[in-house]
Amino acid sequence: MLVFIAKRLLWMIPSLFAVSFLAFVLIQLPPGDYVTTYIATLAASNEIVDQNTAAQLRERFGLDDPMLIQYFKWIWGILSRGDFGISFEWQQPVSDLIWERMALTLVLALSTLIVTWAIALPIGVFSAVRKYSIGDYFFTAFTFFGLAVPSFLLALVLMYVAAVEFGQDVGGLFSPQYENAPWSFAKMGDLFSHLWLPVIILAVSSTASLIRVMRANMLDELPKPYVTTARAKGLSEFRLLMKYPLMIALNPFISTIAWLLPNLISGSVVVAIVLNLPTAAPLLLQALMAQDMYLAGAFVLLICALTLIGSLISDILLALVDPRIRLE
Amino acid sequence: MPNEFLSRGVTRRAVLGGMAGAAALSIAGRAFAAGGEAPALAQLVKDGKLPPLTERLPKKPMVVTPFEKVGTYGGTLRRGLRGSSDHNGILRMVGNQSLVRWNLEFTAVQPNLAERWEVSDDATQFTFHLIEGVRWSDGQPFTADDIVFAIEDCVKNTELYSATPSQLSVAGKPVTVEKIDDYTVKFTFAAPNALYLENLATPLGQHPTLFPKHYCSQFLPKYNPNIEADAKKAGVTSWTELFRSRCGDIEIPTRWGNVDKPTLDPWVVKEPYVGGATRVVMARNPYFWQVDTAGNQLPYIDEINFGISQDVESLMLNVISGKIDIQERHISVLANKPTLSQNMQKGDYRLLTLVPSASQQCQIYFNITHKDPALRKMFADKSFRQALSIGINRQELIDIVYFGQSEPYQAGPRPTHPWYHEKYARQFTEYDVDKAGAMLDQAGYKKGPDGFRLRPDGQKVFFSVDVIPTLYPDLVDALELVKTHWSQIGIDMKVNTIERALYYTRGDDNAHDAQVWPGPGGLDPMLDPRDFFAFHPQGSRYAIPWTLWYTSNGARGEEPPESQKKRMKLFDEARSTADLDKRGAIMKQIFDIAAEEFETVGLCLAVGGFGIIRNNLRNVPEKQPDSWSWPNPGPAMPQQFTFTS
Numbered sequence: 001m002l003v004f005i006a007k008r009l010l011w012m013i014p015s016l017f018a019v020s021f022l023a024f025v026l027i028q029l030p031p032g033d034y035v036t037t038y039i040a041t042l043a044a045s046n047e048i049v050d051q052n053t054a055a056q057l058r059e060r061f062g063l064d065d066p067m068l069i070q071y072f073k074w075i076w077g078i079l080s081r082g083d084f085g086i087s088f089e090w091q092q093p094v095s096d097l098i099w100e101r102m103a104l105t106l107v108l109a110l111s112t113l114i115v116t117w118a119i120a121l122p123i124g125v126f127s128a129v130r131k132y133s134i135g136d137y138f139f140t141a142f143t144f145f146g147l148a149v150p151s152f153l154l155a156l157v158l159m160y161v162a163a164v165e166f167g168q169d170v171g172g173l174f175s176p177q178y179e180n181a182p183w184s185f186a187k188m189g190d191l192f193s194h195l196w197l198p199v200i201i202l203a204v205s206s207t208a209s210l211i212r213v214m215r216a217n218m219l220d221e222l223p224k225p226y227v228t229t230a231r232a233k234g235l236s237e238f239r240l241l242m243k244y245p246l247m248i249a250l251n252p253f254i255s256t257i258a259w260l261l262p263n264l265i266s267g268s269v270v271v272a273i274v275l276n277l278p279t280a281a282p283l284l285l286q287a288l289m290a291q292d293m294y295l296a297g298a299f300v301l302l303i304c305a306l307t308l309i310g311s312l313i314s315d316i317l318l319a320l321v322d323p324r325i326r327l328e
Numbered sequence: 329m330p331n332e333f334l335s336r337g338v339t340r341r342a343v344l345g346g347m348a349g350a351a352a353l354s355i356a357g358r359a360f361a362a363g364g365e366a367p368a369l370a371q372l373v374k375d376g377k378l379p380p381l382t383e384r385l386p387k388k389p390m391v392v393t394p395f396e397k398v399g400t401y402g403g404t405l406r407r408g409l410r411g412s413s414d415h416n417g418i419l420r421m422v423g424n425q426s427l428v429r430w431n432l433e434f435t436a437v438q439p440n441l442a443e444r445w446e447v448s449d450d451a452t453q454f455t456f457h458l459i460e461g462v463r464w465s466d467g468q469p470f471t472a473d474d475i476v477f478a479i480e481d482c483v484k485n486t487e488l489y490s491a492t493p494s495q496l497s498v499a500g501k502p503v504t505v506e507k508i509d510d511y512t513v514k515f516t517f518a519a520p521n522a523l524y525l526e527n528l529a530t531p532l533g534q535h536p537t538l539f540p541k542h543y544c545s546q547f548l549p550k551y552n553p554n555i556e557a558d559a560k561k562a563g564v565t566s567w568t569e570l571f572r573s574r575c576g577d578i579e580i581p582t583r584w585g586n587v588d589k590p591t592l593d594p595w596v597v598k599e600p601y602v603g604g605a606t607r608v609v610m611a612r613n614p615y616f617w618q619v620d621t622a623g624n625q626l627p628y629i630d631e632i633n634f635g636i637s638q639d640v641e642s643l644m645l646n647v648i649s650g651k652i653d654i655q656e657r658h659i660s661v662l663a664n665k666p667t668l669s670q671n672m673q674k675g676d677y678r679l680l681t682l683v684p685s686a687s688q689q690c691q692i693y694f695n696i697t698h699k700d701p702a703l704r705k706m707f708a709d710k711s712f713r714q715a716l717s718i719g720i721n722r723q724e725l726i727d728i729v730y731f732g733q734s735e736p737y738q739a740g741p742r743p744t745h746p747w748y749h750e751k752y753a754r755q756f757t758e759y760d761v762d763k764a765g766a767m768l769d770q771a772g773y774k775k776g777p778d779g780f781r782l783r784p785d786g787q788k789v790f791f792s793v794d795v796i797p798t799l800y801p802d803l804v805d806a807l808e809l810v811k812t813h814w815s816q817i818g819i820d821m822k823v824n825t826i827e828r829a830l831y832y833t834r835g836d837d838n839a840h841d842a843q844v845w846p847g848p849g850g851l852d853p854m855l856d857p858r859d860f861f862a863f864h865p866q867g868s869r870y871a872i873p874w875t876l877w878y879t880s881n882g883a884r885g886e887e888p889p890e891s892q893k894k895r896m897k898l899f900d901e902a903r904s905t906a907d908l909d910k911r912g913a914i915m916k917q918i919f920d921i922a923a924e925e926f927e928t929v930g931l932c933l934a935v936g937g938f939g940i941i942r943n944n945l946r947n948v949p950e951k952q953p954d955s956w957s958w959p960n961p962g963p964a965m966p967q968q969f970t971f972t973s
Contacts, residue, residue, distance in 0.1 A: 030829060030830070031827075031834075032829035032832060032833045036832050036836075039866070041413045053489075053493060053577075056490040083563075086565070089581060090412075090581055091564075091573040091580070091581070092585070096563075097602075097604050101604055160645060163645055163649045164645075164648070164649050164674070171642060179599075179606055180599050180605075180607075273638040274639055274642060275642075276606065276638055278604065286412045286638075290413060
């Protein structure tokens with residue numbers, strides 16, 4: 001097991017290099033560069049950048065260098081001194097910009113994960129065990145509804161109702177007085193009092209599909225001989241369910257932990273923008289649109305690192321949970 | 329007339345009459361009686377944390393006549409920004425303190441930090457007399473040294489600015505600034521620069537008052553030998569980066585990202601605009617150097633809170649639920665007007681009318697310098713362009729896309745401008761399919777078997793027009809209509825919707841067939857003449873290579889024809905003519921030639937935008953020019969906006 005983990009950790013190094021290079025290339029692929037986009041953005045409000053200033057910006061950011069050189073400068077900075085570069089747009093070190101956003105993203109992602117699983121697992125098991133019951137139909141209908149409504153629309157509708165009908169302020173993750181305040185218990189409380197809305201919106205759609213997956217898996221497992229055997233030996237129905245079929249049916253949940261983090265980050269972009277959440281997604285989108293490549297690159301790199309870590313965790317968990325899997 | 333503003337033959341002053349008499353400025357002639365100050369500041373004075381008002385204000389502070397009435401102190405003004413790169417949204421509201429400023433009508437330059445000035449007869453020397461006793465927001469005096477420092481040490485520092493900003497450079501040579509005494513500075517240009525005062529009143533003219541010497545000098549090697557070490561310590565790679573992140577520049581986000589930098593603005597940064605910020609808060613400048621007619625120190629409003637919305641729809645939601653006090657930026661498109669009008673009561677606001685400074689809503693720029701010789705020949709054919717122009721049913725387009733709020737128009741100053749040019753504005757705007765067809769036949773583009781025309785070389789006439797759908801959705805609708813109009817005269821066109829960086833790249837590479845953009849120069853023909861001749865290397869999209877030739881003094885690009893060179897010469901002459909009437913006469917010659925050459929095809933007069941003002945926010949002119957050169961609402965002086973309880 002330890003050998004396996006060590007091997008996997010070693011493999012992560014070349015993977016990260018490959019991924020970071022690909023990310024860098026992809027960010028550079030669209031026509032133009034940061035300066036073009038910057039000029040275009042200002043021109044959109046009919047604002048003008050001085051021609052001399054534009055030429056000089058390009059020179060200053062080293063945008064005239066070949067891409068490989070730009071990449072190696074960037075990656076060397078990260079490796080040698082943990083320097084992710086300077087965000088063109090903000091003239092701030094990238095590392096100043098990403099950590100708090102990544103932390104809030106993780107809080108949001110994990111809360112959503114917990115809520116989703118807390119809803120999806122019991123309901124999935126229930127509708128498998130009580131197949132074709134009224135409850136099953138009810139939850140199935142709920143499932144399809146949740147899948148069908150785009151989460152940004154749900155966000156907009158909820159915001160509209162809250163803002164126009166109840167005069168509530170719903171955007172963001174903090175009340176105005178805590179927005180730029182240092183971290184404290186009061187601020188944590190404020191965060192959680194705002195967190196429920198995006199969590200519910202994000203959970204609705206993913207819950208739906210998870211219920212279906214859980215139901216299908218359980219239905220696969222329930223008629224198997226080992227269930228019948230256990231039942232024949234007199235195990236109570238609840239313990240029986242928990243002990244064997246559920247463990248097996250959890251397999252796809254655990255093996256997709258790796259994708260959950262990137263999915264929650266990319267899947268929440270539109271919702272985060274609509275709800276004005278200070279998470280990584282809107283900043284990443286902005287950075288991509290502005291071709292602010294060091295900022296965007298750092299985000300992509302971190303998300304990839306999280307994916308790799310996630311897949312390692314899911315492999316370990318699988319080995320623990322599913323008796324059929326052996327790592328050696 | 330669909331638009332009350334557009335009655336012809338009226339001078340601009342009368343047209344913007346709603347604004348006349350607004351917020352006139354004067355320097356206090358009478359003895360200045362110490363008036364009031366904000367209660368919070370009075371408390372600080374009482375506690376000994378701030379010098380008394382008389383020591384903070386100049387002896388003769390600038391007196392601002394409030395737009396409606398003398399206001400009361402207090403309140404937080406709420407306004408919206410959108411995501412990143414919206415720093416100019418702050419500039420327009422707060423950062424408008426240059427040596428001179430525009431009047432409310434956008435017709436004349438008025439004193440601001442310079443209380444008066446002299447211009448030499450040949451318009452090469454400008455001597456500015458500063459208001460004595462103005463202080464930066466940290467209490468340090470603002471003097472001629474700051475201006476000399478800003479230009480000579482900062483802007484002319486080639487490591488910081490590898491090229492001097494164009495406003496400060498004439499005939500390829502940067503300006504020279506010298507101190508006469510503490511409150512007098514002289515700017516000397518290498519060649520006449522009659523437009524300098526007007527340029528100085530625009531945002532790009534703010535350099536002289538941007539860098540406080542006592543603060544920014546610590547980021548220059550000349551004053552701080554340890555600067556490289558300081559830069560390393562701050563986590564940036566060079567001192568120029570450190571300078572920019574601490575002192576900013578006119579229009580980069582870092583200008584609003586440093587709470588320590590002293591400014592001359594009515595409000596100073598309290599919560600900065602940095603990456604990841606969800607709002608920006610500006611707090612009153614206790615040393616602001618303007619007072620109202622009762623001697624009360626401005627600004628009236630305590631704080632400005634710029635909420636950052638990632639999304640325009642959520643900004644709209646904030647507007648209609650009454651969470652924004654004044655907003656036109658991002659929400660001013662015509663399509664939002666019904667929603668904004670419907671919710672006036674719910675949001676408790678009134679509408680703000682924007683008078684466009686642009687001339688043309690949609691200018692079609694055929695690439696006369698196309699790389700493909702056949703297309704170049706076709707687009708360069710004047711009668712081809714004229715035929716296409718009269719093949720457009722402009723009235724239908726205006727009714728459908730612009731709710732009838734415009735009129736057919738080509739180019740040139742708006743009908744209300746004193747330099748309005750009838751022929752340039754109105755020629756070839758009538759809709760005549762038969763005549764267009766006959767002109768195309770005569771020009772050698774005969775109809776083929778499928779009803780579409782063929783070029784003399786036998787190829788079908790086909791080209792694409794680039795448009796950016798995310799930026800100007802209305803232009804896509806307009807072009808779709810033009811496409812159907814043109815198909816009736818046998819011309820096949822593709823509406824090429826592309827992303828905006830690609831749009832720019834195609835233009836820069838001269839790789840476009842045609843592009844569209846709103847045509848500027850309606851109220852500010854001298855400041856943005858890009859449609860009148862090949863002036864702007866990115867904006868004069870009908871002949872980018874010619875503009876390169878012009879801006880590089882013939883070193884790059886492609887030599888333009890005689891008629892262009894003549895206009896370039898005329899414009900250089902106009903730029904160095906101080907007398908406004910003479911300048912107008914020269915510009916008329918440019919319009920005459922431009923009308924004759926008919927390089928661009930316009931659709932209709934630019935339509936005004938909208939905004940909202942909360943009903944309890946007073947002293948706001950409800951009609952304002954909409955322009956980058958008149959960075960609305962800044963010149964309407966937000967420092968005298970006030971809340972009624």
